[in-house]
Amino acid sequence: xxxxxxxxxxxxxxxxxxxxxxxxAGRQVILLERGDAPGSKNVTGGRIYVDPVRAxxxxxxxxxxxxRHVVREMITILDEGSALQFEYGNERWRREPFMSHTVLxxxxxxxxxxxxxxxxxxxxxxxxxxDLLWEDGRVAGIRSGTExxxxxxxxxxxxxxxxxxxxxxxxxxxxxxxxxxxxKEIYQLDEKTIEERFGLGPDEGAAGxxxxxxxxxxxxxxxxxxxxxxxxxxLVVGIGxxxxxxxxxxxxxxxxxxxxxxxVQRWVRGGELKEYSAHVISEAGxxxxxxxxxxxxxxxGDAAGFALNLGLxxxxxxxxxxxxxxxxxxxxxxLDGNDVxxxxxxxxxxxxxxxxxLPDMETFRHSRDVLDRQRFFTVYPRFMCELFDExxxxxxKPKEGLxxxxxxxAKKHVLNMETLKDLxxxxxx
Amino acid sequence: xxMKVEEKxxxxxxxxxxxxxxxxxxxxxxxxRERMCIAVCPGHLYSLNEETGEMVVEYAGCLECGTCMxxxxxxxxxxxxxxxxxxxxxxxx
Numbered sequence: 001x002x003x004x005x006x007x008x009x010x011x012x013x014x015x016x017x018x019x020x021x022x023x024x025a026g027r028q029v030i031l032l033e034r035g036d037a038p039g040s041k042n043v044t045g046g047r048i049y050v051d052p053v054r055a056x057x058x059x060x061x062x063x064x065x066x067x068r069h070v071v072r073e074m075i076t077i078l079d080e081g082s083a084l085q086f087e088y089g090n091e092r093w094r095r096e097p098f099m100s101h102t103v104l105x106x107x108x109x110x111x112x113x114x115x116x117x118x119x120x121x122x123x124x125x126x127x128x129x130x131d132l133l134w135e136d137g138r139v140a141g142i143r144s145g146t147e148x149x150x151x152x153x154x155x156x157x158x159x160x161x162x163x164x165x166x167x168x169x170x171x172x173x174x175x176x177x178x179x180x181x182x183x184k185e186i187y188q189l190d191e192k193t194i195e196e197r198f199g200l201g202p203d204e205g206a207a208g209x210x211x212x213x214x215x216x217x218x219x220x221x222x223x224x225x226x227x228x229x230x231x232x233x234x235l236v237v238g239i240g241x242x243x244x245x246x247x248x249x250x251x252x253x254x255x256x257x258x259x260x261x262x263x264v265q266r267w268v269r270g271g272e273l274k275e276y277s278a279h280v281i282s283e284a285g286x287x288x289x290x291x292x293x294x295x296x297x298x299x300x301g302d303a304a305g306f307a308l309n310l311g312l313x314x315x316x317x318x319x320x321x322x323x324x325x326x327x328x329x330x331x332x333x334x335l336d337g338n339d340v341x342x343x344x345x346x347x348x349x350x351x352x353x354x355x356x357x358l359p360d361m362e363t364f365r366h367s368r369d370v371l372d373r374q375r376f377f378t379v380y381p382r383f384m385c386e387l388f389d390e391x392x393x394x395x396x397k398p399k400e401g402l403x404x405x406x407x408x409x410a411k412k413h414v415l416n417m418e419t420l421k422d423l424x425x426x427x428x429x
Numbered sequence: 430x431x432m433k434v435e436e437k438x439x440x441x442x443x444x445x446x447x448x449x450x451x452x453x454x455x456x457x458x459x460x461x462r463e464r465m466c467i468a469v470c471p472g473h474l475y476s477l478n479e480e481t482g483e484m485v486v487e488y489a490g491c492l493e494c495g496t497c498m499x500x501x502x503x504x505x506x507x508x509x510x511x512x513x514x515x516x517x518x519x520x521x522x
Contacts, residue, residue: 034510034513035516035518035519036514036518040518040519040520040522041516041518041519042519042522043494043519043522044522104521104522105519105521105522106519106521106522107521108522125513126514127513128511128512144513145512160495163509174499175499176499176500176502179496179499181469181471181494181496182494183471185437186521230521232521239496239499239500242465242468242500243463243468243469243500249468250468250469250470250473251468251470251471251496252470252471252472255471256431259431273432273437273440274440274520274521275440275519275520275521276434276437276438276440276441276492277441277492277517277519277521277522278472278492278494278496279493279494279495280495280499
């Protein structure tokens with residue numbers, strides 16, 4: 001079979017970065033994307049941190065079509081009928097170089113595809129890859145419908161579900177406990193309204209996290225990102241939590257409940273719904289990372305389980321960009337040496353270990369185990385809300401001293417063995 | 430007020446294939462009590478046909494999230510992406 005240098009499956013960040021880098025190194029590369037265009041099957045939360053990826057896309061990152069640079073973080077802790085909100089902002093975040101940007105992926109990925117094409121990569125949309133081709137025990141290309149394309153190396157960047165990783169025998173079928181479902185709604189509001197409502201300057205953005213009763217005690221939380229003239233609003237719920245929950249909640253109902261909260265409505269009111277999307281997202285950290293290479297094949301981005309939920313920060317896109325670039329660099333080196341064996345491609349993992357990708361995944365190995373404790377989504381939000389409720393309340397009776405109030409509320413909710421256990425677990429974070 | 434989930438899905442750009450990319454094994458479904466698929470699907474596309482007793486999935490509104498396939502621990506759901514050109518096309522992403 002005739003073989004081209006490399007086939008990349010999936011036109012998300014990992015795949016497009018891999019294609020860009022391979023083409024830039026003068027290699028033949030075809031990228032196959034099942035959607036109408038790169039980004040059209042994508043569901044993102046909405047924020048990229050720039051510093052981790054600058055070194056991987058040095059020529060183009062500064063011209064990327066970001067939405068707004070984030071200057072403020074907003075945290076909302078919710079109980080039934082009450083909420084505690086706080087913000088963190090920093091003057092430094094308002095000046096360049098900006099730390100993070102909100103992003104919409106249909107636009108962003110199309111731009112990245114243009115960059116890859118300009119370097120000579122063939123980006124082919126509307127092409128679903130059905131299977132891998134094998135030769136002498138190694139991956140040797142792909143099959144799409146009846147069409148077969150041979151390649152020395154296949155880079156699987158086919159997203160969180162990654163059927164290719166499973167077909168290649170690099171991982172077991174997904175488990176409900178390892179994944180969450182993210183549901184997202186896009187609301188259009190004009191730029192001025194967004195800036196006035198959130199107190200932002202031009203191009204400045206805000207990022208919001210919501211935790212507590214929005215997930216009805218289940219693992220997960222809500223998010224909000226301001227784009228140029230839209231808001232991205234979403235809810236993430238653990239699939240394991242959902243299927244074991246006995247409260248009778250369903251995923252669309254949870255999303256409705258979230259959007260209807262006054263703490264969310266204050267931001268979104270008057271906005272017009274433009275899109276309703278959903279996708280699974282890995283929550284298992286390094287525990288669900290598959291084997292990353294085999295003869296003739298590498299795995300990058302969400303397909304490799306490179307996503308980290310640390311409660312206050314949720315990351316995935318930086319890992320996708322960096323791993324896509326490192327996969328490409330490994331392939332270039334392997335092709336130069338005429339050796340695409342498993343041993344040769346194992347250098348990919350070495351690169352990942354020397355970068356921030358695997359060390360970050362490793363450092364936060366236990367974050368899911370720590371965060372996936374029901375009390376984080378029930379008892380602690382309730383404690384916080386009730387504490388402030390009592391402190392703010394002025395009634396007809398003489399008011400109790402502040403310390404006594406705090407002690408009483410704490411005793412009711414958190415001064416117990418369970419909290420101590422949670423605290424001990426939190427040391428692993 | 431709140432839009433119904435089918436109204437939300439109708440906002441999306443979608444091109445539907447004539448055949449379903451989700452196939453259920455009715456024998457397995459018949460023995461299932463939990464019917465997790467109904468609760469987990471963000472599009473609310475799963476339902477039980479009371480007359481036939483069979484599970485039904487409205488594949489045309491599928492957001493391609495994959496949640497049902499993972500939530501169905503009994504393995505009744507054979508799920509693949511819709512063919513190229515078909516399915517949901519996110520304009521914002």
